Amino acid sequence: MSAGSRKDSPGDQRRWMPIRREGLCCRTFDDEAVLYDPAHHAVHYLNRTAWFIWNCCNGHRDVEDITLEVAAGFEPNAQQDNPLAAIRDDVRATLSRLTENGLIESAP
Amino acid sequence: MTRLAPPNVTDVSDSQRSRVGFCLFGPKPEVRHYRIGPVPVSLASILTGVATDFHELYRAYSIEEPTGNEFAIEVIVKRSARSLRRYYHVVANGERLFAMRSENEVLPHVEWAINTMVATRLSEYLQIHASVVARDGVAIICPGQPGQGKTTLAAALLSRGWSYLSDEFALLDPETRLLEPYPKALCIKAGSFEVLRRLRLPIDTDRVYYKGEKGQVTLLNPLRIRPDVVADRCRVGMVVFPEINRSTTPVIERVSRAQTVFELTRCAFNFGRFRATGFNLLADVVERAGCYRLRCGHLATTCDLVEAFFTREVGSGV
Numbered sequence: 062m063s064a065g066s067r068k069d070s071p072g073d074q075r076r077w078m079p080i081r082r083e084g085l086c087c088r089t090f091d092d093e094a095v096l097y098d099p100a101h102h103a104v105h106y107l108n109r110t111a112w113f114i115w116n117c118c119n120g121h122r123d124v125e126d127i128t129l130e131v132a133a134g135f136e137p138n139a140q141q142d143n144p145l146a147a148i149r150d151d152v153r154a155t156l157s158r159l160t161e162n163g164l165i166e167s168a169p
Numbered sequence: 170m171t172r173l174a175p176p177n178v179t180d181v182s183d184s185q186r187s188r189v190g191f192c193l194f195g196p197k198p199e200v201r202h203y204r205i206g207p208v209p210v211s212l213a214s215i216l217t218g219v220a221t222d223f224h225e226l227y228r229a230y231s232i233e234e235p236t237g238n239e240f241a242i243e244v245i246v247k248r249s250a251r252s253l254r255r256y257y258h259v260v261a262n263g264e265r266l267f268a269m270r271s272e273n274e275v276l277p278h279v280e281w282a283i284n285t286m287v288a289t290r291l292s293e294y295l296q297i298h299a300s301v302v303a304r305d306g307v308a309i310i311c312p313g314q315p316g317q318g319k320t321t322l323a324a325a326l327l328s329r330g331w332s333y334l335s336d337e338f339a340l341l342d343p344e345t346r347l348l349e350p351y352p353k354a355l356c357i358k359a360g361s362f363e364v365l366r367r368l369r370l371p372i373d374t375d376r377v378y379y380k381g382e383k384g385q386v387t388l389l390n391p392l393r394i395r396p397d398v399v400a401d402r403c404r405v406g407m408v409v410f411p412e413i414n415r416s417t418t419p420v421i422e423r424v425s426r427a428q429t430v431f432e433l434t435r436c437a438f439n440f441g442r443f444r445a446t447g448f449n450l451l452a453d454v455v456e457r458a459g460c461y462r463l464r465c466g467h468l469a470t471t472c473d474l475v476e477a478f479f480t481r482e483v484g485s486g487v
Contacts, residue, residue, distance in 0.1 A: 086445050088452040090426035097434075097448040102441060104448065106431035 079156060079165040080120035098163060105162055110135070114155045120168030128152045202239065203230045206351040207294070207340065208287055209239035212279065215246055216257070219275050222376065226354045226390045240286035242279055261286050276388065277380035280356065284337055287351070288438040294340035294349060295447050296438040301334035301348055302326045307406035307483045308348050309475070310339045311463075312436040315383070318411045318465045321361040324389065325468050326475065328368040332400035333391045339405075343443065343450050347402040352391055359385040364468050370394060406483040407459045408433070409475065419466035419474050429460040458482075 086097040094112045096105045107115055113134055117127045128149045137144035159165045198220065200213040205227055214220040224231065243260040259267040259278045266285060267278040288296060299312035300323035309326075311319045320336040327333055334350040342349055357365060357372060366372045371393045380386045391398045408429050414420070424432075433451045434440050440447050459482035465471045 086448055088427070088430065088449070090430075090456070093425050093427035095427040095430045095448075095452065097445055099445050102444060104431055104434045106428055108427075 076123060078120055078123050078168045079118040079160070080168040081115060081118050082164055082166050085164065096164060101163060103162070105164060110151070111155050111159070114152060115159060115164060118156075118159070118165045124149065124152055124156065127156070198244075200235075202232045202235050203227050204232050204236065205230045205353060206335075207349055208283065208291065208351055208353075209236040210242060210283055211235055211239045212242045212244075214244035214275075214279075216244055216272060216275055218272070219244055219279065222276050222388075223279060226388055229392055240283060240290065242282050242286075244275055244279065262290075271379060273377075274379045274381075277356065277378045277383075277386055280354065280388065281380070283353070287338060291340070292439065292442055294342060295440070295443050295450055297339040297341065297433055298337065298436045298438060299339040300336045301339045301350075302331040303334060303348075303400040303403045304331050304479065305483075306401065306403045307479075308334060308339075308400070308403045309407040309409055309479060310348070310405055311409050311411050312339070312433060313411055316413065318413055320355050320357060321365065321468070322411055322463075322465060322471065322475070324355055324357065324361070324365050324370055325368055325472050327391065327394050327398060328365075328370050329472055329476070333394075333398045334400050334403075338438075341405075341450060341454065342402070343446060345402070346450065346454060347404055349402055350400050352399045354388040354390055356380070356383070357387050357389055358383055359387075362387065368468070405454045405458050407461065407479055408455065410462045412462065412464050414464035414466050416464070417467045417470075419471040420464040421461050421474050421478055424460045424462050426455045426458075426460055429455050429458075 084100060086099065088095050092109045092112065094107045096107065098105065113131060114127060117130050128145065131148050131152055132145055138147060141147045156165065198213045198215050200211050201220065201224060203210045212220060212223055241262050245258050245260060247256055247258060248254065249256060254270065256268045256270060257272065257275050258265050259275065259282045261282040266282045269275065269278060297310060297312050299310040300319040301308050301310050302323050311322055313319055323336050333352055334348055335353060336355045337353060338351050340349040340351055362372050362374055370389065372389060373387055377385050377387050410424065410432065430451050433455070434448065437447065443450065459478065461478060463471070463475065
């Protein structure tokens with residue numbers, strides 16, 4: 062990830078609109094995926110949630126949009142007082158890991 | 170890479186010791202040639218006992234003439250200039266891979282040297298660190314790190330009529346997507362001797378060797394189980410990740426295919442050579458395979474469980 066303007070930085074996730082990195086080999090199995098990154102010769106396993114979130118990264122959705130997509134796509138945890146806040150935290154954590162592993166980047 | 174084995178850990182009976190000949194000043198050792206599945210090997214050992222034991226294991230794969238591209242393994246002896254102690258060296262294609270003090274460490278290190286050559290030089294196959302057995306032309310591969318029970322499980326299944334491909338390498342042909350048999354001798358650790366003898370496998374406890382961290386091992390010639398034990402090329406029907414389990418009750422559970430591909434890339438010796446092609450090859454293979462994690466328990470019950478799930482996945486009349 063390149064640091065730069067606030068829009069380019071995942072630090073300001075209200076405005077950050079991540080996009081899937083190009084050039085990755087992707088194979089899906091049921092609702093999970095495994096990705097191969099030829100540039101870094103690295104393989105990544107994405108479980109159902111991570112795969113869903115990675116797919117949401119189209120360069121037109123910010124964290125809030127993705128949070129709402131996940132909330133609509135998955136059964137909320139009934140034990141949480143504020144399920145949306147918990148989902149938002151999970152989405153942020155997942156986007157952070159996807160960024161660390163070079164699987165998403167900022168939309169141009 | 171030179172590896173000095175611990176000097177005082179061998180435990181060899183007198184009868185075993187006397188089997189190992191030594192000809193420091195004798196004639197140049199005879200070179201014998203073999204083709205073990207796709208693996209061409211030549212062995213020249215100054216220890217005649219090592220050459221004899223190796224030939225007994227691989228007599229069926231002996232060939233008259235060298236193939237030209239073989240892995241040339243030599244066993245030589247040198248004295249340390251400082252201590253004047255004798256060290257045995259295992260040399261592969263001119264490179265000294267292992268050095269050891271005890272004669273009965275040599276044969277397993279010859280095997281290890283061949284494995285090293287396979288992993289680094291046999292580049293036409295995608296290699297997965299796994300044991301492989303088959304039934305009715307369909308294979309189970311059991312990938313994993315050392316000590317997870319790969320070889321013991323394979324040996325137990327062989328005792329129940331399964332066919333053998335390898336206890337160390339699943340060799341995937343990227344063109345055909347089939348597994349190539351590499352029917353090396355099974356390296357059985359001392360902890361499994363008794364349980365495998367109870368399955369009537371010909372475990373030769375008169376020939377026990379020492380192999381570094383693995384401790385005491387014996388080498389089992391698969392052809393002594395059945396003359397027709399070696400499988401033909403076959404497809405992958407199941408991937409089973411074995412794990413040692415403290416309980417006697419075995420447990421098998423499904424692993425997702427995505428996770429299986431991920432784990433297989435980590436068990437592949439030469440994934441770096443195949444890169445995207447290897448990734449897609451593994452994904453293609455896994456797409457049509459049942460994928461499981463197996464916590465091994467009582468060996469016969471574990472085999473029952475594996476066979477039941479194999480029948481369910483593959484539809485074979487096991």
